[in-house]
Every structure is written in structure tokens, then in C-alpha cells.
Amino acid sequence: MLFGYHWDLTSNWTFALSILPILLHGMLVTIEATLLGFFIAAVLGLVFAVLRGSPTRLISYPVAFIVEFFRDTPLLVQLYFLYFVLPNYGILLPAFMTGAVALGIQYSAYTSEVYRAGIEAVSRGQTEASRALNLSRADTFTRIILPQAVPRIIPALGNYLISIMKDVPVLSVVTVLEMLNVAKIIGDRTFQYLIPLTMVGGLYLLLTLFASFLVRALDTRLPKRGIPLK
Amino acid sequence: MSDDTLVHFDKVTKRFGDFEVLKNLDFKVKRGEKVTIIGPSGSGKSTVLRVLMTLEPINEGVVYLDGDPLWHEKRGHELVPASEAHLRQMRKKLGMVFQQFNLFPHMTVMRNLTEAPVRVLGLSRKEAQERARELLDMVGLSDQADKFPPQLSGGQQQRVGIARALAMRPQVMLFDEPTSALDPELVGDVLKVIHRLAEEHDLTMLLVTHEMDFARRISDRVCFFDQGAIREEGPPDQIFTEPKNQRTQEFLHAVLHPEA
Amino acid sequence: MLDMLPTLLGGAWVTVELTFWSTLIGALCSFAFGIGRLSGNPVVKSVSVAYIEVFRGTSLLVQMFWIFFALPLMGVSLSPMTAGIAALSLNIGAYGAEVVRGAIQAVPKSQYEASRALNFTSWQALWYVALPQALPEMLPPFGNLAVQNLKDTALVSLITLSDLAFRAESLRNLTQKSTEIYGMTLLIYFALALVLTAVMKVLEKRIGRWKAGGGR
Ligand SMILES: Nc1ncnc2c1ncn2[C@@H]1O[C@H](COP(=O)(O)OP(=O)(O)OP(=O)(O)O)[C@@H](O)[C@H]1O
Ligand SMILES: [Mg+2]
Numbered sequence: 001m002l003f004g005y006h007w008d009l010t011s012n013w014t015f016a017l018s019i020l021p022i023l024l025h026g027m028l029v030t031i032e033a034t035l036l037g038f039f040i041a042a043v044l045g046l047v048f049a050v051l052r053g054s055p056t057r058l059i060s061y062p063v064a065f066i067v068e069f070f071r072d073t074p075l076l077v078q079l080y081f082l083y084f085v086l087p088n089y090g091i092l093l094p095a096f097m098t099g100a101v102a103l104g105i106q107y108s109a110y111t112s113e114v115y116r117a118g119i120e121a122v123s124r125g126q127t128e129a130s131r132a133l134n135l136s137r138a139d140t141f142t143r144i145i146l147p148q149a150v151p152r153i154i155p156a157l158g159n160y161l162i163s164i165m166k167d168v169p170v171l172s173v174v175t176v177l178e179m180l181n182v183a184k185i186i187g188d189r190t191f192q193y194l195i196p197l198t199m200v201g202g203l204y205l206l207l208t209l210f211a212s213f214l215v216r217a218l219d220t221r222l223p224k225r226g227i228p229l230k
Numbered sequence: 231m232s233d234d235t236l237v238h239f240d241k242v243t244k245r246f247g248d249f250e251v252l253k254n255l256d257f258k259v260k261r262g263e264k265v266t267i268i269g270p271s272g273s274g275k276s277t278v279l280r281v282l283m284t285l286e287p288i289n290e291g292v293v294y295l296d297g298d299p300l301w302h303e304k305r306g307h308e309l310v311p312a313s314e315a316h317l318r319q320m321r322k323k324l325g326m327v328f329q330q331f332n333l334f335p336h337m338t339v340m341r342n343l344t345e346a347p348v349r350v351l352g353l354s355r356k357e358a359q360e361r362a363r364e365l366l367d368m369v370g371l372s373d374q375a376d377k378f379p380p381q382l383s384g385g386q387q388q389r390v391g392i393a394r395a396l397a398m399r400p401q402v403m404l405f406d407e408p409t410s411a412l413d414p415e416l417v418g419d420v421l422k423v424i425h426r427l428a429e430e431h432d433l434t435m436l437l438v439t440h441e442m443d444f445a446r447r448i449s450d451r452v453c454f455f456d457q458g459a460i461r462e463e464g465p466p467d468q469i470f471t472e473p474k475n476q477r478t479q480e481f482l483h484a485v486l487h488p489e490a
Numbered sequence: 491m492l493d494m495l496p497t498l499l500g501g502a503w504v505t506v507e508l509t510f511w512s513t514l515i516g517a518l519c520s521f522a523f524g525i526g527r528l529s530g531n532p533v534v535k536s537v538s539v540a541y542i543e544v545f546r547g548t549s550l551l552v553q554m555f556w557i558f559f560a561l562p563l564m565g566v567s568l569s570p571m572t573a574g575i576a577a578l579s580l581n582i583g584a585y586g587a588e589v590v591r592g593a594i595q596a597v598p599k600s601q602y603e604a605s606r607a608l609n610f611t612s613w614q615a616l617w618y619v620a621l622p623q624a625l626p627e628m629l630p631p632f633g634n635l636a637v638q639n640l641k642d643t644a645l646v647s648l649i650t651l652s653d654l655a656f657r658a659e660s661l662r663n664l665t666q667k668s669t670e671i672y673g674m675t676l677l678i679y680f681a682l683a684l685v686l687t688a689v690m691k692v693l694e695k696r697i698g699r700w701k702a703g704g705g706r
Contacts, residue, residue, distance in 0.1 A: 072637060072683035073676045074644035077655055081676060084668035169551040173648065180552050184559075193559040201556060204548040285603050314612075321609045332604035336622045345618060346608035398608060 002185060009190065016195050019186055023199055026182035027207070033100055033178060034165040040104025041164065042157060045111025049119075052112065071109035075170050078102050083174045099171035103164050110160050118153040119145060151222040158215035162208055179203060235294075236261045236402060236434050237282065242291035244277055244458075251277045253458040254291070259402075264428050264435040266445040266466070269455030270481055275438040276329075278455075279404045282436070283326045284317050295320055296401070325400030329407040331387045333379040339366070339390050340375040343397045351398065358397070365393035369423050385416030389423055396427075403427070405437040417441070424448070442485060446470050454478045494661055494671060501657035502678050508571075508643040508653060509686070512578035513636050519583025520632075524590025525616070538587070545584030551645055553577045558649040574646035582639045589631045593624035626698035633690030637683050644679075654678060 003025050008018040051063040070078075079102040086093065093101070123145050130140040172181035183196035239257035243250060251274045259265050267275045280286040281293060284300065292309065293300040302309035303316045312320075334342050343362035347353045353361075366372050369389035379387050388408055395403060405424065409417040421444050428435060428448045439445055445452060446466040453463040454475065462475040473479050526538030545553065554577035557568065568576065597620045605615035647656035658675040662668050 069676075069680055072641070072687075073679045074641040074655065076644040076647070077658065077672060077675050077679060080655075080659065080662075081668075081672040084662060085672055088669060166549040169549045170645070172551075180549065180555065184555065187559060192563075193555075194563045197552065197556045197560045200552050201544075201548045204552060205544065208547040283603075283607050285606060318609055318611070321607070324607070326607040328600065328604065328607075330600060332600045334601065334604070334619055334623075346610060349614055349618065350609045395607070 002182065007186065007190060009192070012195060015190075015192060016199060019183075019196055020199070022182055022186065023179055023196065023203060026177060026179035027203055029096075029176065030165065030168045030178040030207075033096065033103065033168045033171060033176065034161065036100040037103025037107065037164050037168075038157075038161045040101060041107035041111050041160065044104055044108035045113075046115055048108055048112035049115035052116065067109045067112055070105055075102060075106045075167055076173065078106055079170060079174060095171075095174045095176050099168075099174060099176050103167060103171075106167070107160055107164055110163075111157060114153055114156040114160070118149040118156070121152060122148040154222060155215055155219040158211075158218060162211045162215070165207060165211065166204070234261045235259070236263075236296055237436070238294040239278070239281075240292045240294065242281070242288050242293055244274075244281060244286065244288050251458050252281070252288075255459055257453070257460060259434060259436060261401075262432045262434055263451065264449050265437070266449040266452045267436065267438045267455055268440070268442070268445060268452060268481070268485075269461075273455040274458040275455050276406050277458075279326065279406050279436060279438060282402070283324055283404055284321055296323060322398075323401040324404065325395035325398055325402070326404040327388070327391050327395050327406065327408050329410050331379070331384070331391045331411070333387055333390055333394070335379050338376050338378055339371070339382070342379065342390060342394050346394075347397050361397060362393070365396055366390075368426070369393045370419070383416060384412045385419045388412065388420045392420075392423055392427070400433075402434045402436065405435065405439070407438050407440065409439070409441060440485065442470065442482070454481065456481070494665070494667075495674070497657050497661060498654060498671075498674055498678060501652060501654035502682065504651065504653040505640070505643050505655075505679075505682065508574060508578065508646060508651075509636070509640045509682075512575050512582065512643070513639050515575065515579035516582035516586055516635075516639060517632070519579060520586025520590050522587075523583065524587035524594070527587065527591050528594060541580075542584045542587050545581050546588070550577065550581045550642055551648070553581055554645055554649060570646065570649050570651040573649060574643070574651050578639060578642055578646070581642070582635055585635055585638075586632065589628050589635070590624070593627040594620055596627060597623050626694070629690065629694045629697060633687060633694070636686055636690060640683055640686055641679070 002022050005022050005025075006018065007022075008014040048063055048067050052060050052067065054060045054063075079099060082093075082102050082105075083095070083098050086098070126144050126148065127140060130144050135144065168176075168178050169180035171178055172184065175181075177185075179200050180197075183200045184193075186196045187193035235258050237257070237259040239252075239255045242252055242255045242257075244252040255274075255278070257278070267278065269275055277286060281288055282295070282300070288301050292302060298320065299309055299312070300317075300320050301312050303312050334345070337345060340359065340362055343365060344353075344355065344358035347358040347361065348355055363372065363375070366375060369392060371386060371389055371393070374382060374386060374390075379390065382390065388411075392408070408424065409420050412420065421441065424435075424437070425444075425448055427433060435448075437445070437449070449466050451463060452466045452469040453460050454469065454473070454477070455461070456477050462469065462473060462478045469478065470482065473482060523538040523541050526534045527542065529535050529538070554574065557577050558570065558573040561568065561573075594616075601619055601623065602615055605619045610619065643653060644655035647653055647659060650656075652660075654675060658671050661671050665671070
């Protein structure tokens with residue numbers, strides 16, 4: 001029994017059917033962790049991107065190093081670090097929060113690159129053109145660069161949302177009851193791994209296909225030449 | 231079919247979607263003949279060469295090369311679409327020079343000239359290299375063998391392109407606007423090479439070009455293409471000095487007197 | 491603190507081995523299925539598409555658990571090492587296959603036409619003309635995938651393989667010095683990633699040599 005649902009081992013079909021609600025329960029946790037992790041990654045990445053673009057090397061260099069460090073080390077070990085080290089310094093977070101923060105940190109390295117590349121791709125020629133038109137720096141950024149950069153940034157961020165979703169199972173090591181962990185527990189108790197694990201694979205396939213579809217729809221919807229200003 | 235016909239387009243139609251590029255085209259080239267194709271942009275000149283080089287399949291009609299159907303195979307008395315094996319057999323007789331050269335950028339000039347002879351014809355490296363040196367000599371690039379194509383000028387690249395095609399010993403050489411992508415001062419070297427080829431070899435040549443003077447000098451026959459069909463053909467002197475067809479007159483006038 | 495280093499470095503060696511083999515086998519999968527996806531043969535093509543979509547569409551850890559826990563129930567028992575390498579290779583190979591496909595498709599059509607005019611077979615055109623040009627384009631994304639793969643190897647600790655992450659976790663259980671242990675572990679992974687990146691950069695230079703000589 002898990003989350004109040006019993007499994008029915010009479011046949012493969014009844015078993016699959018009986019554990020589906022449990023897995024869906026886990027899927028909800030997966031989605032929540034994905035969204036929270038993505039939110040943290042999107043915000044933190046933006047902070048990193050801005051700091052990295054700072055003209056002061058005392059800021060931009062260390063930030064570049066930190067981003068590289070976050071990118072090059074495994075999510076699992078980052079998660080362990082947060083989960084076991086932070087409490088030593090008096091920071092006690094629930095496992096789910098720790099997991100979301102770890103996802104956010106790992107992926108902030110990637111999102112910061114998305115922001116940087118998105119802005120850089122537009123800004124080269126456009127900054128000079130704006131300068132020639134005597135636009136202020138602030139106007140250049142908010143009215144010229146951003147509207148053109150955003151349509152490039154959003155789909156790329158969307159793809160990382162999908163990547164984050166696929167990394168959520170790592171959170172199972174700190175007892176987060178996401179989809180894979182739930183399936184594993186069912187397996188451990190019934191010695192039936194094949195059905196729950198295959199179902200998790202199937203559910204993942206559905207989730208990622210759906211999310212990719214959304215990202216692609218968003219990508220085609222977004223105006224390619226920039227978001228029109230009113 | 232008389233024996234000296236090498237290329238024969240028999241009522242060939244080629245479509246891209248609904249658009250008919252070649253309309254019921256009849257066209258013959260004799261063995262050893264040098265034929266120039268001229269005509270406005272989009273008239274289907276490249277398509278004729280690409281059909282012959284087996285780069286574009288046809289929709290109707292039959293193309294014969296040296297008496298054999300190119301895009302078909304004989305099965306009993308019927309013609310069925312050609313297999314890849316048949317196409318490869320037919321391609322042995324053909325060589326093509328492209329407007330954009332299409333050299334292999336990751337291979338040295340020498341390798342560009344020897345790769346196909348070694349892999350396709352089964353020559354030894356040594357044989358292939360000897361032959362390549364002769365060809366490089368002929369196109370005036372003996373000292374460039376070890377360079378990569380991007381290190382050469384356009385004119386040099388196109389001469390390598392010509393040598394590369396010749397290395398396969400084709401019977402028919404197809405040139406699709408070989409000088410259109412070149413800076414004006416480099417055109418001459420390439421034309422010289424083609425001119426020598428035309429004079430010294432019994433190659434059959436099919437040339438699409440906008441170089442009217444050159445066409446006049448080297449061709450046995452000039453064909454004026456318009457809207458996927460031959461509107462007028464004849465010896466160069468006749469076509470260039472007294473064209474009969476009104477479209478030919480207009481076209482030549484526009485090409486020869488662009489400022490008018 | 492230094493007395494824990496040998497244990498961790500021993501684990502790091504397992505990580506290096508895992509990375510090496512799974513990147514190598516993953517590269518083979520990338521080429522096989524990336525080319526397979528472009529094949530004219532419908533069976534080869536659909537098998538390739540299915541492989542790529544399934545392994546990119548699901549989570550690596552799910553795949554690893556499936557191979558390690560579920561596959562034995564179908565009569566195929568793999569050692570943790572084999573299961574780990576299989577999951578890592580198949581996973582990274584699916585991403586790599588898309589890189590291979592993209593790079594091959596980016597070779598201009600005119601190169602295939604020139605190959606055809608020289609009477610190459612389609613395999614010869616692929617092997618001698620397209621792939622050598624596509625390879626330099628593949629290397630930077632391959633470099634990223636290799637680093638990704640290095641990080642992913644940490645997951646094998648969850649199927650009882652005694653790699654770097656596994657030993658860090660066991661040491662913490664023993665000593666409770668979590669800050670030092672995980673700090674060192676992160677640094678070792680970071681160092682490995684930097685070395686791997688440097689190796690891939692050297693490879694990039696080597697293989698893209700004809701490009702460097704270019705420029706008109
Ligand atoms: N792959 C293709 N798909 C669709 N249409 C095509 C394709 N290739 C050629 N066409 C069309 O067929 C027509 C004839 O093309 P072709 O290249 O033979 O013309 P051309 O006489 O060589 O012109 P140009 O002097 O510009 O090279 C053109 O209108 C062209 O747009
Ligand atoms: Mg043309």
C-alpha cells in the first residue's frame with residue numbers, strides 16, 4: 001500500500017491498473033519539482049548572466065568560474081552536498097525544496113548561457129545601429145535588444161524545462177517521492193519491477209512528448225523578428 | 231537511330247510539382263559534337279544537364295545515351311525505371327562541371343582528382359596520381375596539388391573541377407555555367423582550358439553559358455532554350471548573326487546590348 | 491581529511507573508466523542510429539527513430555533502473571558495471587545520434603551531387619565525402635555530450651557501482667565529514683570535466699585541420 005492505494009497482484013493488468021494512481025501521484029510531484037526547479041534556474045541564470053556581463057572583472061570572472069563549476073559537476077553530488085552539508089550550517093530545508101534548489105543550481109549554468117547567447121546574437125549589429133540613432137543605453141536594451149532576444153530565449157529555456165523534468169528522478173536519493181521513486185518502492189515491496197518501471201518510462205515519454213509539443217508550438221507562435229512593441 | 235548519335239532526348243517532360251520545366255523536349259547530340267545551350271534564366275538549361283547527369287529524374291519520355299535508355303532499363307520489350315546499378319553503369323560515360331565547382335573541401339587537390347578513380351574505377355593510387363598530374367598540368371595547376379580547395383582562387387578551383395571530371399575519362403562532358411561564379415578577371419583561364427579541350431579531344435561537350443563570344447568560337451551548334459523547349463538551333467554563325475526566331479533575337483539583343 | 495583522498499581517487503578511476511567506455515560505445519550508437527535515421531530503408535529508419543525518441547524522451551535514471559532491476563525479470567541479468575555502461579551509452583548515443591544526423595544533413599546537397607557525378611555509391615559518398623565534412627561540426631556538441639556523460643556516470647552509484655559518487659556517500663556514512671567529502675568530490679568531478687574538455691578541444695583542432703587552412 002502506498003498513498004492509501006492497494007495493489008492487486010492477481011494479473012499483470014490488474015497490477016498495472018492498481019498502481020497507476022500511485023504513479024500519477026508521483027508524477028504530480030515530478031511536475032511540481034520540475035516547475036520549481038525551472039523557476040529557480042530561470043531566475044538564478046538571469047542573475048548570473050547579468051553579473052557575468054559586468055564590466056568589472058572582479059565580478060564577471062568569479063561568476064564565470066562558478067557557472068562553469070555548476071555546469072561541470074553532477075547534479076547528484078550537488079544534491080548530496082546541499083542535503084548533507086547545509087544542515088551543518090543551520091540551513092534546514094525539506095528534501096523536496098533541497099531537490100528543487102539543486103535542480104535550479106545545476107540548470108542555472110545552462111540558462112545563463114541561453115540568456116547570454118540570446119542577447120549577444122541580437123546585440124552586435126543592433127547596438128551600433130541604435131547608437132547611430134542616438135538611442136539611450138536603456139532604450140536600446142529594453143526597446144531594441146530584448147524584444148528580439150526573447151523569442152530566441154524562450155524556446156531554449158523550454159528545452160531545459162524538459163531536461164529538468166528528466167533529471168527529477170535523481171531527487172529520489174533524498175527520499176523525494178517522485179515517479180521513479182514510487183515505482184522503485186512498489187518494486188521493492190512486490191518484487192515486480194518490470195511493470196512499474198516500464199509504466200514510468202511510458203509516462204515519461206508522454207510527458208516529454210507533450211512538453212516538446214508545447215515548446216514547439218510556442219516557438220512557432222513567437223514572432224521571429226521580435227515582439228512588437230505597442 | 232543513326233550510329234553517331236550519342237545523346238538523345240526523346241519527348242522528355244520534366245516537372246517540379248505542377249511546373250513543367252522541360253516540355254516534350256526533343257534533342258540530339260552527335261558523338262564528338264560541341265553543343266552550347268543558351269537561353270534566359272529559368273528556361274531549363276541546367277535541368278537538361280542535370281537530367282543527363284542522373285541528378286534529376288524525368289517524368290515522361292526517354293533519354294538515350296549511346297543507344298541505351300538512361301533513366302530506364304529494358305525488361306523484355308518494356309522499359310522499366312532504371313535501378314541504381316543501371317544508373318551507375320550509365321554514369322561512367324558522363325562527367326560534369328558545376329557552376330559552384332562543388333570540389334570536396336576536405337580533400338587536397340590531388341585527392342579530389344584521385345579519390346573517384348581509385349574508389350570507383352579501381353585504379354591504384356599510383357596510377358591515379360600519375361593521371362592526375364597530367365591533368366593538373368593540362369589545366370595549368372601542377373604546383374597546387376597539395377593545397378585544399380578553399381585555398382585556391384575561384385578560377386583555379388573551377389580548373390580543378392574540370393580536371394576532376396576528366397579524371398573519370400567520360401565520353402560526354404557537361405558544363406553548367408562554368409564561369410558564372412567567377413570574378414571577371416578569372417574567367418579567361420577557365421575558358422582557355424575548355425577551349426583546348428574542345429580542340430584537342432574528341433570529347434562530346436554540352437555547355438551552358440552566357441559567354442556568347444566563347445560559345446561562338448567553340449561550338450559546332452548552338453541551341454536556344456526558352457520555356458523548356460528548343461526554340462531555335464543551328465551553327466553559331468547563323469544563330470548569332472541572323473537568328474530567325476523572334477525570342478532568340480530579343481534574347482541575344484538583351485544579352486549583347488544590355489545597356490540598350 | 492587527506493586520508494580519504496585515496497578512497498575517492500580510487501572511485502574517480504572507476505568514473506573515468508565508465509566515462510571512457512560509455513562515451514566510446516555511445517559514439518558508436520550515435521553514428522549507427524544517426525545514419526540509420528537518414529536511411530532509405532523504412533525498417534532501419536523506424537528502428538532508429540524509435541530508439542532515439544525513447545531514450546531521449548525518458549529519464550536516464552529510469553533507463554538505468556529498468557536495465558538493472560526490470561531486465562533480470564525478463565531473464566537478462568547484467569552486472570552493475572555492464573548495466574551502467576549500457577544505460578549510459580544508450581542514453582548518450584540517442585542524443586549523439588541527433589548530432590550526427592544534423593551534421594550530415596548540414597553537408598550541402600551539392601556535395602552529394604558532385605559525388606554522384608563522379609559515380610560514387612551512396613555509401614562511398616557518405617563515407618568519403620559527407621562524414622569527413624560533418625565530423626568537425628559534430629565535435630563541439632560531442633564535447634558537451636561527453637561532459638554530460640561524465641556527470642551522468644554519478645548515477646551508477648545508485649545501482650551499487652563503487653564509483654566516485656558512491657564512495658563519497660559511503661565515506662559520509664562512516665565519518666560524517668560531509669563538507670570535506672562532498673567538497674573534494676565536486677572538485678574531482680570538476681577537474682575531470684576540465685581535462686575531458688581539453689581533450690575534446692585537441693581532437694577538434696586535429697580533425698578540423700582542413701578548415702583552419704581555408705579562407706579565401
Ligand atoms: N529542385 C527544384 N524544385 C523546384 N523547381 C525547380 C527546381 N530546380 C529548378 N527549378 C525550376 O525549374 C526552372 C528551370 O530551372 P533551371 O535551373 O533548369 O533553369 P536555367 O535555365 O538553368 O536558369 P539559370 O540561367 O538561372 O541557371 C526554374 O524556374 C527553376 O525555378
Ligand atoms: Mg542554370
